[in-house]
C-alpha cells in the first residue's frame with residue numbers, strides 16, 4: 001500500500017451555507033421554454049420535454065438562494081447578468097458530471113497498443129480531454145501513457161469543461177480510496193499520495209502528475225477552438241446532451257483541432273452516424289483524421 005505522511009489540504013467546500021424554505025416553486029411551460037432556450041443557446045444542452053422535473057430539482061434551490069419567487073425572475077436574471085456569472089452557475093447546476101477512472105476500457109487498451117505504436121519516437125504527446133468532468137478521464141489517459149512511455153515522457157493533457165466546480169476538483173485531484181484502489185496494481189502507489197487525518201479514505205494525485213493536466217474552462221458549443229493541435233481528443237459522454245446540428249458543428253470543429261492521423265474518441269453510447277465531420281471511422285466510438293504520423297506540427301513534423 002502507498003505510504004504518505006503528510007495530510008494534504010482539504011478540497012473546497014463549495015457553496016456557502018444558506019437557508020431555504022422547503023417549498024419548490026412551480027415551473028410553468030413558458031418558464032421551462034425560457035430556461036430551455038438559455039441552456040441551448042449558451043451551452044448546447046438540449047432539454048427535451050420531460051426534463052421539467054430535472055430543471056426544478058437542479059435549479060429550485062439556487063432560485064430560492066437568490067431570493068427569486070419564480071423561474072421567470074430567475075431566467076431573466078440569468079439572461080441579463082452582464083458578468084456571465086449567473087449563466088456559469090446555471091451551467092454548473094444543469095450539467096451531468098458522472099465519470100470514473102478508465103471508463104470505457106477499450107479506449108485505454110487502444111491507447112496502450114495502436115496509439116503508442118504510431119507515435120513518432122520521443123515526440124511530445126498532447127491530448128485533449130474535452131469534457132473532463134472531475135478529472136478521472138484526463139488522469140486515466142495520463143497514467144496509461146506514462147505506463148507505456150516511462151517517467152521521462154513528455155505527456156501533457158488539456159482538461160476542459162464548462163463546469164467550474166468540476167475543474168476545481170480536477171486541479172485538486174482528490175479521489176475516494178475505493179476508486180483509486182480499484183486501479184491496476186501499482187498505480188495507487190506510483191501516482192497518488194494516500195491521505196491521513198482529515199483526509200483519511202482519500203488519495204491525491206502526486207504533484208508531478210497534477211502538473212501535467214492543465215485545467216481550463218471551455219464551452220464546446222460557443223468557444224473558439226484552441227490553436228494547438230492534438231494527437232487525440234477525448235470528447236466522451238457529452239454530445240448525448242446535444243442535438244444533431246450541435247453535434248455536427250462540434251465534430252467538425254474537433255476534427256480541425258486534430259493532427260494529421262489524430263484520433264477522436266467519443267462515448268460508446270454516442271454516434272456520429274449521419275454527421276458530416278470528414279473523419280474516418282476506425283471502430284465503435286473511435287474516428288481518425290486521415291493518415292499521418294501524429295506529429296503535432298501540422299506541417300508533418
Ligand SMILES: C[S@@+](CC[C@H](N)C(=O)[O-])C[C@H]1O[C@@H](n2cnc3c(N)ncnc32)[C@H](O)[C@@H]1O
Pocket residue numbers: 043044045095096097098099100103130131132133134137160161162163166218219220221235236237238241267
Ligand atoms: C457525463 S460527463 C462526461 C465525463 C467524461 N468525459 C466521461 O466520459 O467520463 C459530461 C461533462 O460534459 C460537460 N459539459 C456539458 N456541456 C458542456 C459544454 N457545452 N462545454 C463543455 N463541457 C460541457 C459537463 O459539465 C460534464 O462534466
